[in-house]
Amino acid sequence: MEEASPSSAIDVDKGFAVAFVVLLILFLTVMVYRCVKLVQNPYEASSTTTDPSLS
Structure with a gap:
């Protein structure tokens, strides 16, 4: 059971x-x-919204 938690932590870090x-x-x-x-x-x-159009 102790070896399962370090391997899952490595998988989370890898993810x-x-x-x-x-x-x-x-x-x-x-x-x-x-x-x-x-x-x-x-x-x-x-952006053309701030520039006034000349036409």
Whole structure:
């Protein structure tokens, strides 16, 4: 019974590490997508609500 608790603690730590890596990869993927979108068309990606329209 004493050996079961350290192995489950290692599994929990491993689960947290895997979840952190997955969330980090997801966050970096979203940031890369937004940066590519900004580089491709910077005028469309920028906010136009604060700029008054001239037309």
